[in-house]
Amino acid sequence: MSDTALDITGWTCPAPLRDRPRVVMGHGGGGALSAELVQHLFAPAFGGDVLAQLGDSAAVSLGGVRLAFSTDSYVVRPLFFPGGSIGDLAVNGTVNDLAMSGARAAYLSCGFILEEGALMSVVARVAEAMGRAARAAGVEVATGDTKVVETGHGDGVYINTSGIGLIPDGVDLRPQRVVPGDVVIVSGEVGLHGVAIMSVREGLEFGVDIESDCAALGGLVQSMLAVTPDLHVLRDPTRGGLAASLNEIAAASGTGVVIHEGRVPVPAAVANACAILGLDPFYVANEGKLVAFVPREHADAVLDAMRAHPLGRHAAVIGEAVDAHPGLVVARTALGGTRVVDLPIGEQLPRIC
Amino acid sequence: MKYIDEFQDPALARRLLDDIHATVTRPWALMEVCGGQTHTIIRHGIDQLLPDQVELIHGPGCPVCVTPLEVIDKALEIASRPDVIFCSFGDMLRVPGTGRDLFQVRSEGGDVRVVYSPLDALRIAQENPQRQVVFFGIGFETTAPPNAMTVYQAKKLGIRNFSLLVSHVRVPPAIEAIMQSPSCRVQGFLAAGHVCSVMGMGEYPELAARHRVPIVVTGFEPLDILEGVRRAVRQLERGEHTVDNAYARAVRPEGNPAALAMLEDVFEVTDRAWRGIGVIPDSGWRLSPRYRDFDAEHRFSVTGINTVEPAECRSGEVLQGLLKPHECEAFGTLCTPRSPLGATMVSSEGACAAYYLYRRLDLGTVPAAPTTAPEASPVV
Numbered sequence: 072m073s074d075t076a077l078d079i080t081g082w083t084c085p086a087p088l089r090d091r092p093r094v095v096m097g098h099g100g101g102g103a104l105s106a107e108l109v110q111h112l113f114a115p116a117f118g119g120d121v122l123a124q125l126g127d128s129a130a131v132s133l134g135g136v137r138l139a140f141s142t143d144s145y146v147v148r149p150l151f152f153p154g155g156s157i158g159d160l161a162v163n164g165t166v167n168d169l170a171m172s173g174a175r176a177a178y179l180s181c182g183f184i185l186e187e188g189a190l191m192s193v194v195a196r197v198a199e200a201m202g203r204a205a206r207a208a209g210v211e212v213a214t215g216d217t218k219v220v221e222t223g224h225g226d227g228v229y230i231n232t233s234g235i236g237l238i239p240d241g242v243d244l245r246p247q248r249v250v251p252g253d254v255v256i257v258s259g260e261v262g263l264h265g266v267a268i269m270s271v272r273e274g275l276e277f278g279v280d281i282e283s284d285c286a287a288l289g290g291l292v293q294s295m296l297a298v299t300p301d302l303h304v305l306r307d308p309t310r311g312g313l314a315a316s317l318n319e320i321a322a323a324s325g326t327g328v329v330i331h332e333g334r335v336p337v338p339a340a341v342a343n344a345c346a347i348l349g350l351d352p353f354y355v356a357n358e359g360k361l362v363a364f365v366p367r368e369h370a371d372a373v374l375d376a377m378r379a380h381p382l383g384r385h386a387a388v389i390g391e392a393v394d395a396h397p398g399l400v401v402a403r404t405a406l407g408g409t410r411v412v413d414l415p416i417g418e419q420l421p422r423i424c
Numbered sequence: 425m426k427y428i429d430e431f432q433d434p435a436l437a438r439r440l441l442d443d444i445h446a447t448v449t450r451p452w453a454l455m456e457v458c459g460g461q462t463h464t465i466i467r468h469g470i471d472q473l474l475p476d477q478v479e480l481i482h483g484p485g486c487p488v489c490v491t492p493l494e495v496i497d498k499a500l501e502i503a504s505r506p507d508v509i510f511c512s513f514g515d516m517l518r519v520p521g522t523g524r525d526l527f528q529v530r531s532e533g534g535d536v537r538v539v540y541s542p543l544d545a546l547r548i549a550q551e552n553p554q555r556q557v558v559f560f561g562i563g564f565e566t567t568a569p570p571n572a573m574t575v576y577q578a579k580k581l582g583i584r585n586f587s588l589l590v591s592h593v594r595v596p597p598a599i600e601a602i603m604q605s606p607s608c609r610v611q612g613f614l615a616a617g618h619v620c621s622v623m624g625m626g627e628y629p630e631l632a633a634r635h636r637v638p639i640v641v642t643g644f645e646p647l648d649i650l651e652g653v654r655r656a657v658r659q660l661e662r663g664e665h666t667v668d669n670a671y672a673r674a675v676r677p678e679g680n681p682a683a684l685a686m687l688e689d690v691f692e693v694t695d696r697a698w699r700g701i702g703v704i705p706d707s708g709w710r711l712s713p714r715y716r717d718f719d720a721e722h723r724f725s726v727t728g729i730n731t732v733e734p735a736e737c738r739s740g741e742v743l744q745g746l747l748k749p750h751e752c753e754a755f756g757t758l759c760t761p762r763s764p765l766g767a768t769m770v771s772s773e774g775a776c777a778a779y780y781l782y783r784r785l786d787l788g789t790v791p792a793a794p795t796t797a798p799e800a801s802p803v804v
Contacts, residue, residue, distance in 0.1 A: 093531035103762055333434075349515075396785055406437045406646055408469010410782035
């Protein structure tokens with residue numbers, strides 16, 4: 072080691088970044104890049120007041136009837152994973168988007184994009200899984216389409232589903248209704264789906280079996296609405312996880328959100344896997360959970376109703392909406408400190424060590 | 425997970441905090457060397473709970489942060505070649521080189537793959553004999569042994585289409601450099617436990633004695649950090665400056681002999697540039713002559729790339745503990761994780777990113793709504 076003292080004058084660490092001229096994976100990650108793509112490219116191009124609401128599903132009125140309308144595409148790899156398959160996701164994901172408007176899903180469309188060379192037996196398994204999931208959710212696949220792309224242009228099977236459902240009278244779920252004092256409830260343990268997918272996609276094993284939480288939430292939502300139609304907003308925290316959903320609600324409602332880190336149910340196996348990979352369970356995807364902002368006077372009854380439902384038995388109050396720091400989500404740590412829980416930028420990246 | 429719960433117990437944390445509060449009588453400045461420790465401190469709000477007299481200074485121990493721009497540019501050039509499969513740990517993909525990053529190379533058609541182990545890259549090389557497979561070998565003493573082992577395996581198996589882009593760095597010379605800086609304020613170190621689990625503690629007694637600083641080998645969970653602080657403060661209050669192992673569950677004084685032997689065989693010590701800091705003598709590793717054939721820089725003739733770093737970013741000072749992230753005029757305005765000026769804002773372990781992610785509320789320097797913040801520039 073040299074004895075020469077380093078001259079720190081002028082030490083720099085630089086490299087200006089720039090906007091991206093091409094699509095990167097983060098644009099589909101459900102975080103800030105996704106939001107920018109929608110807000111700055113798609114929404115201006117399409118126009119329209121309904122899209123501007125940017126909900127999980129659109130609430131529209133047609134012939135005097137209030138409908139929820141939603142679409143989603145599924146490009147998961149691998150096609151089959153612990154706890155489900157791309158077929159289950161394609162049904163439950165869209166059913167859940169409709170449920171977040173308070174609607175009971177009625178009809179789905181299904182668009183398959185198949186890769187040349189995909190095994191017919193695999194396509195059949197996917198279709199059968201879709202059929203089972205649809206029957207369990209009480210929806211009918213009413214229309215569909217199939218396209219085939221050349222080998223190398225797809226990942227075997229991609230699926231798009233759209234869905235419609237009726238929104239009951241008196242139900243008006245949107246972030247703009249959130250007010251300070253609302254209680255934040257999550258319906259169960261977070262992070263299971265994302266970690267289950269990682270465990271099979273990357274060949275990682277965490278010493279315990281972790282299954283996706285993939286499930287249709289329509290029944291749970293109906294149980295909650297039976298207590299009171301006056302729920303303020305529901306979100307299913309899929310890509311971007313709990314953190315992204317809370318940030319979207321905070322930003323759209325103009326209220327702050329405080330959560331108590333220790334109250335968020337995180338299964339030990341998920342915490343373990345996230346610790347190994349350097350990920351935060353709040354940002355990991357779920358496929359069978361919801362987060363609800365509920366008026367304080369109804370919170371206990373709604374929580375009881377959720378816990379009485381099989382998909383809500385681990386439901387927990389995790390925080391509240393507040394006047395302070397509008398638009399920001401803040402976590403109180405178990406040790407007594409605080410931290411901001413930000414919108415993820417793109418996809419979470421496992422750290423180097 | 426049992427081990428996490430045990431080392432995050434709020435009641436035990438309170439006892440350690442009480443002890444620290446009772447021990448401190450005057451101001452002390454401690455540096456946590458590792459970015460993982462910085463992340464834990466900020467994420468759990470530990471710095472808010474310590475006595476005001478205990479200042480935590482964030483050190484240069486983020487492998488992503490200190491990898492030089494020049495090396496990133498070499499990675500970008502190699503990864504752009506059509507015959508190359510470029511493999512990296514995930515968090516390197518977002519680090520900006522000159523004008524772009526590895527994500528962008530991938531969006532332009534480059535075959536850039538995230539792997540979880542260098543051995544995965546070697547397997548990819550075996551499966552793709554017609555293509556060149558390059559692994560981005562960065563990091564400290566923790567990631568160097570498996571990378572060394574991978575090169576050793578490649579040579580043993582006669583795999584000719586695998587190479588390593590090497591930018592490994594060593595912690596003790598960085599501590600030496602920090603202490604030699606005339607503007608250094610550091611009075612004690614929380615040494616990075618995982619580095620010591622590989623290297624042992626042999627290099628630290630001389631550093632502690634020469635610079636009269638306590639060095640406490642410290643883990644990464646909240647209780648580890650608090651125990652490290654407690655022991656360092658106790659030494660400082662007593663006027664002591666020894667090496668203390670507060671991470672005995674993972675660190676043996678002699679380190680990991682098998683890993684050390686692998687490092688000795690495959691690498692040799694060299695001067696190494698640290699991003700934002702400059703060249704620190706003897707602070708890095710490169711492949712030893714026996715393994716030079718596996719050096720991607722030579723294989724792809726990118727040794728000529730030289731990069732001039734712009735002077736806007738002050739993360740060199742942040743990495744040295746001379747500046748807190750929020751004291752930089754660009755923090756949260758010109759420089760955010762969405763649009764970083766430097767790697768300390770990019771890496772999840774970077775001090776600037778940790779402050780931005782977790783501390784904006786206290787600092788009050790950044791507009792609140794995330795999606796309408798200044799960095800949300802149009803993509804149209």
